[in-house]
Amino acid sequence: MSIGIIGSGNVGGTLGTRWAQAGHQVIFGSRNPGSEEIQQLIAGSGGSQGRPARAASLADAVRSSEVLLLATPWPATKDVLQGLGDLAGKVLIDATNPLLPDLSGLALGTTTSAAEQVAGWAPGAKVVKAFNTVGFNIMADTAFGVDRPVMFYCGDDAASKQTVKPLVEQLEFQAVDAGPLAQARLLEPFALLWISLALVHGQGREMAFKLLRR
Amino acid sequence: MSIGIIGSGNVGGTLGTRWAQAGHQVIFGSRNPGSEEIQQLIAGSGGSQGRPARAASLADAVRSSEVLLLATPWPATKDVLQGLGDLAGKVLIDATNPLLPDLSGLALGTTTSAAEQVAGWAPGAKVVKAFNTVGFNIMADTAFGVDRPVMFYCGDDAASKQTVKPLVEQLEFQAVDAGPLAQARLLEPFALLWISLALVHGQGREMAFKLLRR
Numbered sequence: 093m094s095i096g097i098i099g100s101g102n103v104g105g106t107l108g109t110r111w112a113q114a115g116h117q118v119i120f121g122s123r124n125p126g127s128e129e130i131q132q133l134i135a136g137s138g139g140s141q142g143r144p145a146r147a148a149s150l151a152d153a154v155r156s157s158e159v160l161l162l163a164t165p166w167p168a169t170k171d172v173l174q175g176l177g178d179l180a181g182k183v184l185i186d187a188t189n190p191l192l193p194d195l196s197g198l199a200l201g202t203t204t205s206a207a208e209q210v211a212g213w214a215p216g217a218k219v220v221k222a223f224n225t226v227g228f229n230i231m232a233d234t235a236f237g238v239d240r241p242v243m244f245y246c247g248d249d250a251a252s253k254q255t256v257k258p259l260v261e262q263l264e265f266q267a268v269d270a271g272p273l274a275q276a277r278l279l280e281p282f283a284l285l286w287i288s289l290a291l292v293h294g295q296g297r298e299m300a301f302k303l304l305r306r
Numbered sequence: 307m308s309i310g311i312i313g314s315g316n317v318g319g320t321l322g323t324r325w326a327q328a329g330h331q332v333i334f335g336s337r338n339p340g341s342e343e344i345q346q347l348i349a350g351s352g353g354s355q356g357r358p359a360r361a362a363s364l365a366d367a368v369r370s371s372e373v374l375l376l377a378t379p380w381p382a383t384k385d386v387l388q389g390l391g392d393l394a395g396k397v398l399i400d401a402t403n404p405l406l407p408d409l410s411g412l413a414l415g416t417t418t419s420a421a422e423q424v425a426g427w428a429p430g431a432k433v434v435k436a437f438n439t440v441g442f443n444i445m446a447d448t449a450f451g452v453d454r455p456v457m458f459y460c461g462d463d464a465a466s467k468q469t470v471k472p473l474v475e476q477l478e479f480q481a482v483d484a485g486p487l488a489q490a491r492l493l494e495p496f497a498l499l500w501i502s503l504a505l506v507h508g509q510g511r512e513m514a515f516k517l518l519r520r
Contacts, residue, residue: 201495202415236518270499271507278502281415281495285484288492293485295519302516304450305509 095259096121096157098150098172102228103187104163105133107263108145110232112137114262118145121153151177159255161223163187166206173213180216183252185245185259186276187223189283198280207246207276220247220256221276225283227290230300234264241300242266244282246275268303309473310335310371312364312386316442317401318377319347321477322359324446326351328476332359335367365391373469375437377401380420387427394430397466399459399473400490401437403497412494421460421490434461434470435490439497441504444514448478455514456480458496460489480517 094117097108104120112118118137122130125147138144154160154176164172166188173179190198190206200206207221222245223231234240243265247253253269260267270279289295308331311322318334326332332351336344339361352358368374368390376398378386383402387393404412404420414420421435436459437445448454457479461467467483474481484493503509 198416200416202412236520239516239518241518242515268503268509269507270503275499275502275507278495278499281492282499285489285492285496288489289482289484293483293489295482295517298520300518301456302453302518303509304453304455304514304516306450306512 093117093159093259094119094157096153096160098153098160098162098176099164100130100133101163101165103223103231104161106228106231107161107163107187107223109133109137110263111259112143112145115143117143119153119156120145120147121150122147123150125149150175154179154182159183159185159259161185161187162210163223166190169206169210170213173210176214178216179214182217183255184210184214184217184219185223185256186210186219186221189224189280191284191287198284201277201281203277205274205276205280207273207280211273218247218249218252219273220245220249220252221273221279222256222260225279226286226300227297229297231263236300236302239302240264240266242268242303244268244270244279246270246273246279248273266303307331307373308333308371310367310374312367312374312376312390313378314344314347315377315379317437317445318375320442320445321375321377321401321437323347323351324477325473326357326359329357331357333367333370334359334361335364336361337364339363364389368393368396373397373399373473375399375401376424377437380404383420383424384427387424390428392430393428396431397469398424398428398431398433399437399470400424400433400435403438403494405498405501412498415491415495417491419488419490419494421487421494425487432461432463432466433487434459434463434466435487435493436470436474439493440500440514441511443511445477450514450516453516454478454480456482456517458482458484458493460484460487460493462487482517
């Protein structure tokens with residue numbers, strides 16, 4: 093699958109690298125594809141079974157990809173999306189969180205969500221919320237002994253969710269469909285729970301949730 | 307410890323029964339302490355090591371208890387609290403969730419929480435948010451094979467949290483301090499995530515979260 097990374101920071105860089113190592117064609121989209129950061133990502137992305145990622149402008153990454161990962165800082169998200177051109181029919185995985193700058197809360201919530209806002213800014217795109225609920229360190233390595241953390245995804249288009257589910261499972265998460273896109277109203281606070289526990293309330297970043305069933 | 311149950315429905319009934327079975331003096335507070343439901347709770351509450359619970363008016367339950375569990379339906383919560391009399395110095399465990407009637411969302415969130423609202427309605431009480439994030443079926447039996455689910459608690463008074471923590475651990479939850487009371491802004495959406503997965507999005511009620519660490 094061809095996957096375009098929109099926002100190649102910690103989250104986008106980690107996921108893009110792991111998907112490239114799993115054999116996908118990954119394109120790190122950037123306003124500055126020649127930058128040292130992007131070149132380092134590409135150098136680190138070729139695994140034993142994988143093919144190296146490549147860098148491209150944001151518009152080229154969109155054009156060349158079947159699936160897009162949105163992993164931008166929230167304040168930049170609107171402008172980035174509106175500069176991407178036509179997104180009609182694209183599967184867009186929204187990994188953003190509408191964090192306030194001091195992590196004291198969310199800029200959106202309860203009656204809407206970043207995901208629904210993103211869908212409004214990306215007309216025609218098939219938005220799936222995912223990869224927003226743990227830190228990139230967990231995305232880089234999901235193993236907790238024999239346990240694997242849960243990764244929720246939600247969206248309004250069933251076929252898009254079937255596209256995203258194996259991308260979650262290939263990274264060895266426990267993939268759970270949380271329902272329609274509006275469930276992001278719960279997944280975004282869930283992300284802030286992880287963030288606040290990890291960074292503020294003493295649990296540290298090597299922590300995640302498993303969904304237990306019986 | 308003497309524990310007064312304010313709201314003896316599924317959650318209050320389950321927790322009161324289990325604490326009575328663990329040896330605590332449990333008082334099921336009710337507007338109608340002679341009702342069949344309350345008498346059934348009392349009949350079921352005497353475990354092999356425990357002492358039976360008793361029933362009382364809400365005001366008597368408050369007077370006679372060191373710790374109160376608030377487990378009322380959200381629309382009734384304000385009136386119930388304001389009818390309880392002086393709560394100054396009481397440790398009040400808030401297990402409510404501000405659910406909209408159709409479970410489509412929360413009536414409060416992001417910039418406040420039921421817990422903070424409860425604290426405003428219970429002047430002087432030491433409010434600890436807990437027992438709001440899983441169904442009563444999980445509170446009745448926490449075993450998932452060798453795993454145990456997480457139960458977060460949060461509050462602004464450190465001593466009250468130390469009072470509540472063993473009440474969580476005695477029910478064999480993994481007790482995790484989530485920080486100050488305002489963290490209920492995240493724990494309440496976390497509860498709705500459980501509820502919506504269990505009741506609407508196909509996971510069923512025999513499901514909970516474990517906090518993984520490494």
